[in-house]
Amino acid sequence: xxxxxxxxxxxxxxxxxxxxxxxxxxxxxxxxxxxxxxxxxxxxxxxxxxxxxxxxxxxxxxxxxxxxxxxxxxxxxxxxxxxxxxxxxxxxxxxxxxxxxxxxxxxxxxxxxxxxxxxxxxxxxxxxxxxxxxxxxxxxxxxxxxxxxxxxxxxxxx
Amino acid sequence: xxxxxxxxxxxxxxxxxxxxxxxxxxxxxxxxxxxxxxxxxxxxxxxxxxxxxxxxxxxxxxxxxxxxxxxxxxxxxxxxxxxxxxxxxxxxxxxxxxxxxxxxxxxxxxxxxxxxxxxxxxxxxxxxxxxxxxxxxxxxxxxxxxxxxxxxxxxxxxxxxxxxxxxxxxxxxxxxxxxxxxxxxxxxxxxxxxxxxxxxxxxxxxxxxxxxxxxxxxxxxxxxxxxxxxxxxxxxxxxxxxxxxxxxxxxxxxxxxxxxxxxxxxxxxxxxxxxxxxxxxxxxxx
Numbered sequence: 233x234x235x236x237x238x239x240x241x242x243x244x245x246x247x248x249x250x251x252x253x254x255x256x257x258x259x260x261x262x263x264x265x266x267x268x269x270x271x272x273x274x275x276x277x278x279x280x281x282x283x284x285x286x287x288x289x290x291x292x293x294x295x296x297x298x299x300x301x302x303x304x305x306x307x308x309x310x311x312x313x314x315x316x317x318x319x320x321x322x323x324x325x326x327x328x329x330x331x332x333x334x335x336x337x338x339x340x341x342x343x344x345x346x347x348x349x350x351x352x353x354x355x356x357x358x359x360x361x362x363x364x365x366x367x368x369x370x371x372x373x374x375x376x377x378x379x380x381x382x383x384x385x386x387x388x389x390x
Numbered sequence: 391x392x393x394x395x396x397x398x399x400x401x402x403x404x405x406x407x408x409x410x411x412x413x414x415x416x417x418x419x420x421x422x423x424x425x426x427x428x429x430x431x432x433x434x435x436x437x438x439x440x441x442x443x444x445x446x447x448x449x450x451x452x453x454x455x456x457x458x459x460x461x462x463x464x465x466x467x468x469x470x471x472x473x474x475x476x477x478x479x480x481x482x483x484x485x486x487x488x489x490x491x492x493x494x495x496x497x498x499x500x501x502x503x504x505x506x507x508x509x510x511x512x513x514x515x516x517x518x519x520x521x522x523x524x525x526x527x528x529x530x531x532x533x534x535x536x537x538x539x540x541x542x543x544x545x546x547x548x549x550x551x552x553x554x555x556x557x558x559x560x561x562x563x564x565x566x567x568x569x570x571x572x573x574x575x576x577x578x579x580x581x582x583x584x585x586x587x588x589x590x591x592x593x594x595x596x597x598x599x600x601x602x603x604x605x606x607x608x609x610x611x612x613x614x615x616x617x618x619x620x621x622x623x624x625x626x627x628x629x630x631x632x633x634x635x636x637x638x639x640x641x642x643x644x645x646x647x648x649x650x651x652x653x654x655x656x657x658x659x660x661x662x663x664x665x666x667x668x669x670x671x672x673x674x675x676x
């Protein structure tokens with residue numbers, strides 16, 4: 233059957249794509265739109281590497297179909313930095329060495345940004361629970377949590 | 391695979407009722423997409439129900455609430471009235487998966503996925519929730535405990551959809567709670583889950599109760615003898631011991647990687663007591 237023609241918004245830009253019913257939003261972002269910052273980890277919603285926002289809501293893009301994206305506003309890791317200027321979360325991840333291999337990092341950053349958009353002053357416990365669906369298999373979580381808290385602190389001061 | 395996103399229940403029901411092959415309802419997709427990816431299900435038709443108004447709303451109705459079956463966990467948590475009136479249900483739904491999962495997963499999906507370990511289901515059963523089922527023959531309101539009949543098996547007929555859940559008016563001095571046990575603090579599936587809803591009379595004696603257990607049988611259980619252990623008591627130690635024993639006696643669990651039969655039975659009694667204690671404190675404050 234014919235492919236679906238979908239019009240949506242990604243990082244503020246209007247975007248159109250064609251997809252099959254079974255193509256996930258993750259497939260579309262990476263393979264059709266060339267936005268390969270969003271990673272596939274488990275592909276079953278356990279690891280959070282594919283985190284994006286849909287109308288401001290944090291979701292796993294591997295658990296959403298491309299056809300469901302019509303008329304929505306999608307936010308991906310590519311939307312975090314403004315040109316050459318890194319988002320404070322990105323800067324703090326670098327400063328705190330909160331990444332090693334980097335595969336989980338886009339998901340952590342998108343998830344952390346969704347947290348700070350909803351709660352500018354989260355406690356360490358709130359950060360840890362919010363990020364429980366993002367798995368990192370090399371850095372360990374302490375540096376990530378510290379980077380998020382430090383970024384939140386800087387953003388509140390700004 | 392065909393994808394349809396009807397804007398009305400009538401259209402959704404017609405699509406499902408007339409589908410020649412396997413058809414699936416798509417709500418949050420957090421279970422369905424995983425099952426499709428692993429070829430556990432291979433539907434010919436997906437009916438996305440999120441464009442239907444009733445399925446996406448939380449409304450106060452007839453002194454209670456009507457919660458759309460496709461409302462996400464995150465949306466439940468953000469509804470201030472629902473959270474204050476039925477905290478146990480909101481907490482149960484919010485135990486499902488991660489923040490990302492909460493952005494999509496719904497109670498309708500949690501129930502219709504047909505897992506005996508679904509977290510929101512014992513909380514709904516304890517609260518006397520009904521599922522408002524719409525199908526080719528019209529609408530019927532079904533107690534939630536009558537929807538699941540076994541693992542992955544539902545009592546719904548072809549073409550029937552759960553449109554919403556009805557929570558009854560909450561009587562004075564009523565409290566409810568849901569607790570689950572998992573070996574870690576987040577992101578796991580219940581070894582045991584227990585929902586308790588109880589009402590106190592003006593003297594502080596339990597006048598009504600419902601106890602529901604998850605993950606200890608082929609379907610979530612409504613355990614009448616466990617409720618009977620509480621009714622007429624002030625939830626003193628002896629009543630809590632009777633509750634513990636009745637909860638354990640109702641269990642027919644399996645051994646699996648999450649726990650042995652013996653362990654699940656033991657934990658069911660403990661969780662029932664702890665959930666009853668929280669429900670008691672909430673009833674006293676309400």
